[in-house]
Amino acid sequence: MTSHPVIDALLAELGADAVITHADSLEAYRHDRANDPNAGTPLAVVRAASTEDVQAAVRIAAREGVAIVPRGAGSGLSGGSSAVDGAIVISLERMRQIAIDPTVQMAVVQPGAFNAEVKAAAAAHGLWYPPDPSSQEFCSIGGNVATNAGGLCCVKYGVTTDYVLGLTVVLADGRAVKLGGPRLKDVAGLSLTKLFVGSEGTLGIVTEIVLRLIPAQQPPTTLVAMFPTLAGAMQAVVDIKAAMRPSMLEFMDQVAINAVEDVMRMELDRTAAAMLLVQSDESEAVAAAQIVAIEAFCEAAGATECYATSDPDESEALIEARRMAIPAVERRGALLLEDVGVPLPHLGDLVEGVAQIAERNGVEISIVAHAGDGNTHPLLVFDREDAVQSTRAERAFGEVMDLAMELGGTITGEHGVGRLKQPWLADYLGDDVLELNLRIKRALDPDNIMNPGAVFGPL
Amino acid sequence: MTSHPVIDALLAELGADAVITHADSLEAYRHDRANDPNAGTPLAVVRAASTEDVQAAVRIAAREGVAIVPRGAGSGLSGGSSAVDGAIVISLERMRQIAIDPTVQMAVVQPGAFNAEVKAAAAAHGLWYPPDPSSQEFCSIGGNVATNAGGLCCVKYGVTTDYVLGLTVVLADGRAVKLGGPRLKDVAGLSLTKLFVGSEGTLGIVTEIVLRLIPAQQPPTTLVAMFPTLAGAMQAVVDIKAAMRPSMLEFMDQVAINAVEDVMRMELDRTAAAMLLVQSDESEAVAAAQIVAIEAFCEAAGATECYATSDPDESEALIEARRMAIPAVERRGALLLEDVGVPLPHLGDLVEGVAQIAERNGVEISIVAHAGDGNTHPLLVFDREDAVQSTRAERAFGEVMDLAMELGGTITGEHGVGRLKQPWLADYLGDDVLELNLRIKRALDPDNIMNPGAVFGPL
Missing domain, CATH: 3.40.462.40 (FAD-linked oxidase, cap domain/gating helix)
Structure with a gap:
């Protein structure tokens, strides 16, 4: 087996248990539920167990100029997690901790936890996390944050972003930052928390989420x-x-x-x-x-x-x-x-x-x-x-x-642009708003290593 | 009276009725309710009546390298609207239209409308706009958006950003863009609407707001x-x-x-x-x-x-x-x-x-x-x-x-950083998050003409 400097670095930093490189095993990480026919084959999959693991993988990718594709439960419907040839897929499937604080009616959740698991943990304290994609039993909360997911109850209870109070994010250079936090009100600095919600992994990788909960729903x-x-x-x-x-x-x-x-x-x-x-x-x-x-x-x-x-x-x-x-x-x-x-x-x-x-x-x-x-x-x-x-x-x-x-509508209400809808984004946003999006993308990920090709296409 | 190229340009574009330059009249636009002792004296105040007026003033400012200070009702408590010496203050006080669409339970509002006026217009249709700063009778909805204002009902009903679905924003180069809109769900592109909420006029000037309304509150x-x-x-x-x-x-x-x-x-x-x-x-x-x-x-x-x-x-x-x-x-x-x-x-x-x-x-x-x-x-x-x-x-x-x-808290929950709290922002955010803020500020306002000195201090 020939050695590859990126794989060697990943193995050295993260250990063999966290790094998948066998072709057969990689296959399972090439597609999400969109079955994107243009999905590539990654160089490796990192199964991160912590924010530090994600940082280590991103630092290696940044240093070596390798693309990163973040991945939750793989239930995305727009190809936001389609693999890219030669990329490192960072899978959050192992990061599934959920902590409920009933005193402040909030949850601190790792991105790999399923939506239904968050709901169940909240319900154990008489609380409710409303957003309910139909895929709730098999979609991750990290993916929900990445796409600002909706569901059936949104008509009354709003969408994912309405419940996100704070995020830990690993940036394109490997630094980890905490944005927002367990405070219902906080207006110090720009609303970066909300900017990362719905950014589909193009600006950074979310490794922890602070969610607002509400009292259990009345029986409908x-x-x-x-x-x-x-x-x-x-x-x-x-x-x-x-x-x-x-x-x-x-x-x-x-x-x-x-x-x-x-x-x-x-x-x-x-x-x-x-x-x-x-x-x-x-x-x-x-x-x-x-x-x-x-x-x-x-x-x-x-x-x-x-x-x-x-x-x-x-x-x-x-x-x-x-x-x-x-x-x-x-x-x-x-x-x-x-x-x-x-x-x-x-x-x-x-x-x-x-x-x-x-x-x-x-x-x-x-x-x-x-x-x-x-x-x-x-x-x-x-x-x-x-x-x-x-x-x-x-x-x-x-x-x-x-x-x-x-008809004055949007090309995607809750699934995200991913790769399947990317060709239509420019038409939808118009030149000025697209350019505004790209200015932020370039400011936060100047080398375009975070989920390249998703949302914005080639830069 | 000596002629000044910026004032001449403003008068030519906007007419004498919309441009205030007399020292006595300028005095009323130097401070907000924070009574910032370091407030400067503007060159002129533009009383905009439309998005186009705001664009005209911003284009002149951008061309001439003059600072802009946006201003709603002047009820701010952190000096976010303190005037800057030689700046153009753009006052939104004339832009007060409110249109309620009960079919979709939304309001389209100009920024100068008072919070209480939006509430009253919604109430006429059996609807409610919840955020309720104590200043609701004399604060503008544009100022509420600029600071992501809170109030008394937020403990149950959330803050301003939870109700903002769309914005029209005039950017630092004078272009006007529409972000979001009358859709409860829209995930096409980055969440720029939410980024502008709470940005205190440092990224652009909001000239129209689409708000989500909810049914009238039960008598408490x-x-x-x-x-x-x-x-x-x-x-x-x-x-x-x-x-x-x-x-x-x-x-x-x-x-x-x-x-x-x-x-x-x-x-x-x-x-x-x-x-x-x-x-x-x-x-x-x-x-x-x-x-x-x-x-x-x-x-x-x-x-x-x-x-x-x-x-x-x-x-x-x-x-x-x-x-x-x-x-x-x-x-x-x-x-x-x-x-x-x-x-x-x-x-x-x-x-x-x-x-x-x-x-x-x-x-x-x-x-x-x-x-x-x-x-x-x-x-x-x-x-x-x-x-x-x-x-x-x-x-x-x-x-x-x-x-x-x-104690793990924030330096400002709902009033904004403005100019009075700017010296503490770096301590609160930490170097990495502050730098992330500045990258976005620079990407959207490279010449730092939008409310310079507010939130971020000298750049």
Whole structure:
């Protein structure tokens, strides 16, 4: 076996147990859930156990001019953790400590801990960490911070950044800094904590996170409504949102309903064009009144069936159906997973436009959506082995983002730009805002070693 | 009158109505509420009426190498709007439009609108903009964004940045950019919106703000508790916070109680060492149970008197007493107003340490505090005409910040660094984080024309 100066340095600093270099083992670290076909092969994977480990690896990379790709649980959907040829992948999968401080209602968490583990640790103290990506059982909190992840409860409870009070970050030169901390208020200096949230590993590597927790959620009441038309469901979303603040307002189209029904056998109406899943977690009397109002809005918009339940298990089963939608649709073929969002009044235009894109390109596109905040996931289903289908799907993928931008929306609401959406970022941000982004990227990572190619493409 | 190229250019671009150059009129724009003794005299004040006005003024300043000091309502407490000799002050006082969109529960606001005006406009649609600095009747929303302002409700509802979804910003070269927007979720590119919140005018000038609103608050129940000892009140704060999430948890010491009583005649117990003001805005049954628990915690910690009310007018009068504390204490002399915060378990140590600093320096220091989030306002009272007292007060001002840092706290929780606290920023942040701040400052404002001397001092 030939020696490589970078690998030798990593082994010397971190030990053989923390450094993976065998080709077979590297393979598992090349892709995240986006299955980026352009993912490279790393030189080595460092399985860091501490901030110091991450610093040691970054110092070696900086000295040798080698790229770094940070990686949490590998559940990313935009290729933010796609490996780069010759890079060091720094995996945070071993850093999973969680400490809850109920006195100040905060958590100090290492980035490799899963979202659901943080929720469970908080729940043991009667507390709640709200952000809830559908992947909560297998996505890491570090990845959530990297992408400013959302989820189902964001319509009422906001996104990841709203809960991040402090970060420990390893910078591109290997220094570790503490930003913010366990203080609800702190305005001394620039808001660097918030800048690093959503930076997708392009500015530094987060090795510890201070999270704000809130008291446990009230048991919610859940309503399911089935609609014969997409337009009716969209109208109900706008009407409900204008009248109240539900704790969940989710949408599934006919393809998604059927895909879920195939897997879960929940007796969902397979003929319905659309389904809404709405929750209220207000106190009993208020929730009851809200559910009555929600049902009235749905019926006025043409809902053929409304069913409400305050049984926790039944509620959870319905939400599980929604969380299953993406994996269920994935059984139909390869997926290109969209994440476009528009201001709520344009949600109907987006859904209708996506249907036209599907028809024009001869591609199947199913839509599930965090409808209440205008964030949709058009799922482009295709056969990866079929070159014609793949080309059509890629074209449609771009057209969906173009449509969202035309409607005043974003190319990514919660998954991140990663590598798959990088070609569209310039169009979305415009020259001036892109240039502002690049000025900060260059100021913090002048040699472009932190996750190069992600978000910004070649610099 | 001699002609000046910068003034000539401002007049030519903006018209005489928008440009103030007379010495008498300039005087009113030299200070904010911090009364910075080192404030300079500007060359001119531009009273901008639009983003384009701000751009025109910034372009002239950039071309001529003249400093810019942005200014909202002039209510800042850290000298962030102190004028600089020869600078152009850009006043946003004319830009006060407010548009509420109830469909998406958002507001689009110009920076000169007062905080209370935004609240009132939201309330007309059954909505609420939570952040509530005590100065809400006379502070601007632009200033709130510049300092990431807090207030009384932050213990439950968070601070300004938690409600900012989008900004229009005029950059140091005069370009205007839109960051974020009316989308609850948007992760395309770096979180620049959040970076500009709290940047105190050092990176650009905010000319429009998109705010997230939430449904109107439930009518709160308010409890007042009087304590014979500071330690007892501090214990009650920690106990209450660990058990629930009150919507307000405020503290006043004996000096503040007496100062407020002098002005408002509310029959507060002048012999008490401390007073807590606690609110619950949960639904009726939950709030009632919380108030019972709060009272029990206060009594266990030695409270001599507890009084609860759910009468809205009575509640408002009690909160008004707390908001009056700073102006009431100000009647006793000039104030140096502190804004230090510590992790909640160290609140008692901070209050006790401040008393020692007062005694050691022979200075009167009264404390009011947003106790529930560990954010305190020690008020240093002195006679500005008395050189010995002034020196002592300044020394004590620094010692309070040093103490907060020793206790793991911040030098400013919600007022900003401005110019008064700039000398302490390096100590607080440490070399690495300060350098990170400066890299971003230099990347966005390479010629240091945006509010020079604020936050970072001379560059």
